[in-house]
Amino acid sequence: MSLIPGLPSPATRNRAGAALAVGALLTAAGLASLAPGGAAASSHREAPRISGLPQYDNTDTYAFVSPDKPDSVTFVANWIPLEEPAGGPTFYPWATDARYDINIDNDGDAKADIVYRWTFDNSYRNRNTFLYNTGKVTSLDDPDLNFRETYKLEVIDRDKGDRYPLTSRGPVAPSFVGNASMPNYQALRDQAVLSVGGGVKSFAGQAEDSFFLDLRVFDLLYGGDLSEVGNDTVAGYNVNTIALQVPTNKLTDGDDPVIGVWSSTSKQNSSGEWVQVSRLGMPLVNEVVIPVKDKDRFNASRPKDDAQFLKYVTSPEVPKLIQAIYGIPAPAEPRNDLVQAFLTGVPGLNRPKNVTPSEQLRLNTSIKPTANPKRLGVIDGDLAGFPNGRRLTDDTIDITLQVAEGELVGSPNDLGDGVDKNDVAFGTRFPYVALPFSGSAPRGSGGSSSNAASLLTGGKGQDGARPALSSSGMAMPIGVAGLGLLTVVGGAVALRRRPETTTDAPSAA
């Protein structure tokens, strides 16, 4: 911050005006008063306003053909973002009044045909203490694990009108309290992987946050233009993860290999009815496609009603912002390429035979997983990647930005956030997500997976050809204050100039 704002002084035009400004400043300074005091707390009932939403808030949904078992599909869904590893004392329990669902539409009619539903329960072994654990925890049955969570998993077959439980007391992998409390967390993780029969595997518990991005990219939405991206802003955090592996033949309908997927969360209201409070299929839809005023509506809506959001896809906001800030022309509307990517699937890739446009993550289960996945997925030639399903390693931010900016319609670009991969490597077997960070390890400052790059070049991962643009100044308040002083001093100094038109002698400056 400049020590004396505004003292280097450009002269003002109206010198007399400057003098008057002095008077005005005196006035204003004298009359500037402190803000009025606060309202007294009241005698009327004041109830809390902000409810804890993270437990019901989907952050990511993945669906991919299992690389080590290509006849099965793996689903991964995360909740509760930005969990600090040292998150005591209650850590991050699953909500017990919620339904966590993975919905599958296998006939393209925008309605869920199969639903896998997790509901959680928890208890304290020792009712006299609220400690998470009372000693070293070596197994999920260890009596030292005081706070125990379990889940019931059921599958609902809407077509047949069937529902049956797959497990009623599935073990939940606990929050990784610390190395002393849980010296062998891998063992705990392994115990939480459940085979429920029929080739179906289930997992619920804490994991390292599999998403990787520079959150500053979203500053675009506020008109900030970014000259620097490249820090994985969610590095070092954990999430709560649900994972499911199902044989493909249990999912697909007939000979259509394409399935649509989305996760949702529902809560019970006071009358006992279940209300959907969160929904997530394709990543970033709620952040980037749906505007702020409709986010709640989207979260409460179902795919079959997605025609109401069509305009946000055919006429998206992000390319217009990029055009406004960087001057790169937005691709011509209507954006049918985005309709395919988000609402119907791309023909020949992951479009169901008969499709009602709706926002879902669509996976073509017949495309085999590749041994060398590319982070840019389909636009880099890797057909097993996003937007054909979503793998843990797919760089969805870069892909989404590049597609939004017209990669598929003849405007190739290198937009990206400069973060190309996760800070931690993923596993090679179910549930594939990495172990959570330990509560005793200090959280690192966040890995960056590439050199600092600009938004325009971050998708390339190397020094881009386009020059970085300087970021807009943030020093508005200082500038304003400086301007005020400028006006005064500048006016005074300017007045010292010898006036041109006079001929009289008085001892002016």
Next chain:
Amino acid sequence: MRRLLLAAAAPALGAAIFIAASVGPTAPGARSGAENDAAGPPGASITALQDHLRRQPKDTRSWATLGLTYVEEARASGDTAYYPKAQGAVDRALSLPGDDDLALSAAGALAAARHDFAAALRWGDRATAANPYSAHAQTVRTDALVELGRYDEAAAAARRADELQPGLPTFARLSYLAELRGDTKTATALLRRSHGPATAPADAAFVRFHLGELARGRGDYQLADREYAAALAAAPSYVPALAGRARVAAAMGDLDAAAGRYRSVVSRLPLPEYLTEFGELLESLGRDAEAQEQYDVVRMTVELASANGVSADLEIALFEADHGDRAVALRAAQAEWKRRRSVDVADALAWALHVNGRDAEALKYARLATSLGTKDARLRYHRGVIEDALGRSADSRRSLSAALALNPQFSPLHAERARAVLGRMS
């Protein structure tokens, strides 16, 4: 002419610049917190929001969230310093482009905190128009409609909020509406359901405290004390629970302990209702000079509130009717009745009319106050005394007995007066 205009513009600009510079946000701080960006839904921690807004001052949504969070902090901690900050944040949010429903809801919450419930409702309606799926807008509307006395509409708004984002905020409001209707069973059940092990301590304290109040309201002082103690276990500095413990100590006859607790309460959060209750306890103990000290502070508190733009007519009416200037009480109650017609304002107006000798009119309002069926001993006591003053002995006996049956020790001063009136009649 042009010069003159220019000359006039310059001082205006200068003044504006100076004022803006002195009350605007400070320079952006270090970037160290930037990576922990948690800009997002309400519930994000205050520090993360502040860090984010230093980097991105144009983020309307985060300003609105911060404003709402500051209002919550003010409510939860009792520290009124947060209200000007909340106002500043909300003003920022509203000044940025876009009609953000969260900012409008936050503005409504602030108006409600200032007791301007009509304005709060207008903000809530605007927020609903901007985002019909906003639960926050509905909670703001609920609160405003309840205080305005429009209970059916309030219930509709609360139900709508509950359909959008069910949770503790909606359960608590539905519980209050049930309590106002006299359905204490539903009220209790809803509160019990609303919290669990993962509830934030301040919210858990809120819930336990109101469970305690419900228990105390029906005379179960032991249970009430346990609930208040649980609230304090969750949040040891939660002053309403301390006041609750003071009330049950008085109700159970341990007046010295009650006085000590009240003293601790008023030294932390000297609200008019706590000061008045403490004063009344002291009065009932014959310590009139000390009681007067508390009453003097009530007047000051109310004056300060008014100076800060908070409408305090209801507090003035309630206090002055019993302990001060009757005429002032009546004026204040009438002024408040013009603004809103809730049961507590009806009760205050009834009592103010009564102490001014206008019992016939007072009865009308006392009946209104009890018309919902709220199980509140004080409402019935007021009505009973008014009926007695009108010579309606049967009605009076019924009202006063009902009051004492509900909550035999609802007030150290007034329960005795109720008993005295009853005693006189038989």
Next chain:
Amino acid sequence: MKRRVIVVLAALGGLALLAEPAAAHPLGNFTVNRASQLVVGLDGLRVNHVQDIAEVPTAQAKPRINGDLAGWARQTCAAAASAMVVSVAGRAAPLEVASATASFRPGEAGLDVTRLECGLAASYPELAGEASVLFEDRAAGDRVGWREVTAGGDRTTLAASDVPAASASRGLTAYPPDLLSSPPDQQAAHLRVRPGGPAAAVAFGADPAAELGPLTPGADRLTAAFGNLVAGRTLTLSVLLVAVLAAAGLGAAHALAPGHGKTVMAFFLAGRSQGSLRAAATVGATVTAAHTAGVLALGLLVTAGTAVAPAAAYPWLTAVSGALIVAVGGTLVREARRPHGHHHHRDAEPELVHAAHVHSHGHSHGHSHGHSHGHAHYSPSPSRRGLVAMGLAGGLLPSPSALVVFLGATALGKAWFGVLLVVAFGAGMALTLMATGLAVLHAGRRLTRTMRGRLVPTWAAGLARRLPLGTAVVVCLLGSFIAAQGLSAAVG
């Protein structure tokens, strides 16, 4: 017309001098804000504990105070000390009350707020090596409010500290109105100290800048920034130059805030006949000298450790300053009512009159100007006195910022540096005052020059004739207001 606007605005500006900043307790009416400044020495530590008590808690405390503020202060400080736990190198070091003062200040709605200042001290065996110091204020959570703990060393160095060194509120005198910060909630401090280091900048028990009050709220931030700039740096030539320039800039910026007689200066210079630059220079030099002397005197008193309460001196200084201004205004009035012989050389006014009488003086303009110079200007000594008086009036009130700057430099062990900075500060102030005065002056001149050659209505000419008297009267009025304010604060 424009002159009138200037006059009106300047008058408003003058009124602004009188406007007291809104005295609302900045953090709400229920709060008790507390700040504990730890100063860890080699064989003893001091805790400067301050409480800023809002209107309602003050009202609640008044029955207990019962008129004996000093006694209440002692009791409250003793209670505060007993609620604090200090341990040095693992051993408990109980705090004793060394000083306790309390004072009422006006708050909102005609109610008082209280400021309590406790000097607490604890002693322990001299530190041999690095030691840990723990401080906990157990009573901090009792009241809602700002809770601040800061720590610094006195001939020791803090190797580690979990609390800041400087008070964000400047000892509870200036709460930052930042929307993006929450009131701090520090109730404890954990430090590691090492023997050896600079002496603490401020004498025990007194933070003079805090004492003097927030006269210049804007400059406080700048002063803090300046302090950071200078503190702890080795004194190379470049640092010296930067610091001197910065001090001058600080003085200039400081003088922009209300309360330095800029308005009066403007009026005074506007009423001068000629030699405005020289006049302004004289005033400027006097301001610098007066201000420097005042700051140095105060600073020496403070560092000598005398129990002077600078805050008490201020109202009297204000009163004296006001009286001086009245005196100067009086001379102006006297001279304005002298019969006008050759009054060509009153700068702004004669132009107007000149314009009205242009036909009679036209061809001999240049000649008679030179001639009547000798006649119509003031005799040197009274005018010089007037200038000096104005300079004194403007520089009489030592600025807290300058004081802080001086003390900061002294703490570095270089008093000469401090003196240099204060002189630079005063020069900066003088520059601003001169610039302001000249600005108004030239504005007026420009106006009259543009008006020259046009016919002016007689009312304007009449007004212009009366203007010197008018400005003189306004100067008197302003002076008396200032004097009255000072007097009322001094005795009230």
